[in-house]
Amino acid sequence: xxxxxxxxxxxxxxxxxxxxxxxxxxxxxxxxxxxxxxxxxxxxxxxxxxxxxxxxxxxxxxxxxxxxxxxxxxxxxxxxxxxxxxxxxxxxxxxxxxxxxxxxxxxxxxxxxxxxxxxxxxxxxxxxxxxxxxxxxxxxxxxxxxxxxxxx
Amino acid sequence: xxxxxxxxxxxxxxxxxxxxxxxxxxxxxxxxxxxxxxxxxxxxxxxxxxxxxxxxxxxxxxxxxxxxxxxxxxxxxxxxxxxxxxxxxxxxxxxxxxxxxxxxxxxxxxxxxxxxxxxxxxxxxxxxxxxxxxxxxxxxxxxxxxxxxxxxxxxxxxxxxxxxxxxxxxxxxxxxxxxxxxxxxxxxxxxxxxxxxxxxxxxxxxxxxxxxxxxxxxxxxxxxxxxxxxxxxxxxxxxxxxxxxxxxxxxxxxxxxxxxxxxxxxxxxxxxxxxxxxxxxxxxxxxxxxxxxxxxxxx
Numbered sequence: 426x427x428x429x430x431x432x433x434x435x436x437x438x439x440x441x442x443x444x445x446x447x448x449x450x451x452x453x454x455x456x457x458x459x460x461x462x463x464x465x466x467x468x469x470x471x472x473x474x475x476x477x478x479x480x481x482x483x484x485x486x487x488x489x490x491x492x493x494x495x496x497x498x499x500x501x502x503x504x505x506x507x508x509x510x511x512x513x514x515x516x517x518x519x520x521x522x523x524x525x526x527x528x529x530x531x532x533x534x535x536x537x538x539x540x541x542x543x544x545x546x547x548x549x550x551x552x553x554x555x556x557x558x559x560x561x562x563x564x565x566x567x568x569x570x571x572x573x574x575x576x577x
Numbered sequence: 578x579x580x581x582x583x584x585x586x587x588x589x590x591x592x593x594x595x596x597x598x599x600x601x602x603x604x605x606x607x608x609x610x611x612x613x614x615x616x617x618x619x620x621x622x623x624x625x626x627x628x629x630x631x632x633x634x635x636x637x638x639x640x641x642x643x644x645x646x647x648x649x650x651x652x653x654x655x656x657x658x659x660x661x662x663x664x665x666x667x668x669x670x671x672x673x674x675x676x677x678x679x680x681x682x683x684x685x686x687x688x689x690x691x692x693x694x695x696x697x698x699x700x701x702x703x704x705x706x707x708x709x710x711x712x713x714x715x716x717x718x719x720x721x722x723x724x725x726x727x728x729x730x731x732x733x734x735x736x737x738x739x740x741x742x743x744x745x746x747x748x749x750x751x752x753x754x755x756x757x758x759x760x761x762x763x764x765x766x767x768x769x770x771x772x773x774x775x776x777x778x779x780x781x782x783x784x785x786x787x788x789x790x791x792x793x794x795x796x797x798x799x800x801x802x803x804x805x806x807x808x809x810x811x812x813x814x815x816x817x818x819x820x821x822x823x824x825x826x827x828x829x830x831x832x833x834x835x836x837x838x839x840x841x842x843x844x845x846x847x848x849x850x851x852x853x854x855x856x857x858x859x860x861x862x863x864x865x866x867x868x869x870x871x872x873x874x875x876x
Binding site for chain 2: 460463464465467468471475510517558559562565566567569570573574575576
């Protein structure tokens with residue numbers, strides 16, 4: 426009987442662990458994926474701003490549109506409670522996100538505003554990209570300053 | 578036997594005396610800064626490059642509020658928790674009552690106006706390499722910042738780290754104003770070395786420390802555990818960092834890595850500072866990093 430109960434408890438613990446890991450893999454992939462999409466499009470715009478890629482108004486506009494599209498994603502479902510770097514591996518999201526959700530959300534909105542700024546000017550010429558990228562970088566940093574942990 | 582005990586007592590007394598002398602704070606010679614008139618607008622650049630606000634602004638300050646040097650940020654270490662003090666010009670709770678010489682002793686020697694050792698969480702071990710003119714300009718600029726009447730909080734340290742006198746021995750081991758990179762050829766390298774090793778104090782987080790908390794300069798800038806929390810601070814030597822000089826400079830300007838990830842953690846504040854410096858300064862830092870030896874050991 427004891428062995429049975431112990432076995433049952435062990436199975437319960439294992440499944441609990443597996444369930445927990447599974448629970449967060451989808452939102453983790455989703456939220457990290459959206460940052461990858463941002464990075465790829467910022468790479469296009471940054472390469473043009475630095476003169477490493479030839480400026481192309483249409484490509485710049487598409488990149489900027491993609492940035493705006495990502496910032497329109499509603500963030501709530503991607504950040505479930507208990508998915509901070511203190512709770513699970515594979516994330517650098519600090520627990521402070523959930524303590525200050527309003528502030529975190531407002532910083533995501535600020536990224537949206539910066540992306541719209543880029544969307545407005547991206548097709549107007551190569552020299553407009555640098556300042557708009559500066560705004561985007563500032564929005565990234567403002568949030569990372571408080572809510573992203575160093576690499577482990 | 579009595580002579581032996583007497584001899585031992587004498588030797589003990591001598592050792593205690595020597596220890597007292599060796600651990601004594603060593604301020605600058607009096608009058609070191611008499612007649613050096615600081616330029617506040619130049620001092621603003623020194624202030625930014627030295628990252629003073631990054632540690633001394635209030636814990637939740639953003640934007641302009643970061644220029645109010647209220648203190649209160651907590652720096653957790655193996656020796657206890659250090660709390661950044663108020664260094665605004667408030668005469669009672671900040672450093673408004675200090676003379677320029679008091680300020681120079683704190684920044685360049687790690688000695689308080691009362692003649693006590695300061696803890697090296699304040700990176701005077703790097704600032705000691707600062708030019709006298711930059712020091713004077715910095716002092717002039719800091720007078721122009723807003724005062725804050727928030728009292729400084731005491732550090733949270735256990736025995737024996739709460740005995741400031743013991744820092745005298747620590748300083749004998751780890752505190753000197755030699756350059757880590759002994760040779761720097763040309764104006765750009767000299768400037769880069771000055772920014773990295775003195776003002777921006779990069780080594781404080783990017784260089785590993787030994788058991789007593791001293792920087793292991795034989796592994797200069799090769800990365801280290803985060804001194805203030807979880808995670809790792811990356812290495813900057815060519816065996817760790819493969820970015821070219823223009824990529825390093827662009828990162829310091831915008832916070833974007835070559836694959837357009839964005840800076841995180843305390844480095845955000847560092848990039849905010851570097852983005853306000855000149856393109857030449859960012860290029861100088863990049864040139865210095867590209868000249869570092871693999872493994873960090875200088876020859």
